[in-house]
Amino acid sequence: MEKRTDTINMMNLVNLLKQEPLFKPEHIQHIEEKLDNAKLIWDKIKILRCNQFAHFNYNLSLTSVFAEANIKPNEFKQFISQLEKVINYISRIYNKSSHAFNSDHTYSTRQFMDYLLLQEKKKQMA
Numbered sequence: 001m002e003k004r005t006d007t008i009n010m011m012n013l014v015n016l017l018k019q020e021p022l023f024k025p026e027h028i029q030h031i032e033e034k035l036d037n038a039k040l041i042w043d044k045i046k047i048l049r050c051n052q053f054a055h056f057n058y059n060l061s062l063t064s065v066f067a068e069a070n071i072k073p074n075e076f077k078q079f080i081s082q083l084e085k086v087i088n089y090i091s092r093i094y095n096k097s098s099h100a101f102n103s104d105h106t107y108s109t110r111q112f113m114d115y116l117l118l119q120e121k122k123k124q125m126a
Helices: 010-017 025-053 062-069 073-095 106-125
Strands: none
Touching (some): 010 073, 073 106
16 A cells, blocks of 8 residues: 555554554554555556556556456455445544445446546547
């Protein structure tokens, strides 16, 4: 997962949580384990991000970048679900709520896939 200290990201959130008295070491360990699992898919998404979306590589098609990333559409849904569960876990500890996100990940996944398709169309038109 992203480790930059000058951006908002999950690892910075974990570092902030370590300073919060509500979050015991076992809570932090649970969160870090879940994020480690999500990192397996993040590494694949990062290939897409770095070659297609954050830094357009005009030498690679969306299809070839997906092939290089070896990522399946369902993995986007898994990744979103994993992060939503982490945020809900944090919310439960912080303020006893667990509804930070809707439990149906289909909408978020479709939004993301639509964005990917739109970016590919823009690239083809350029």
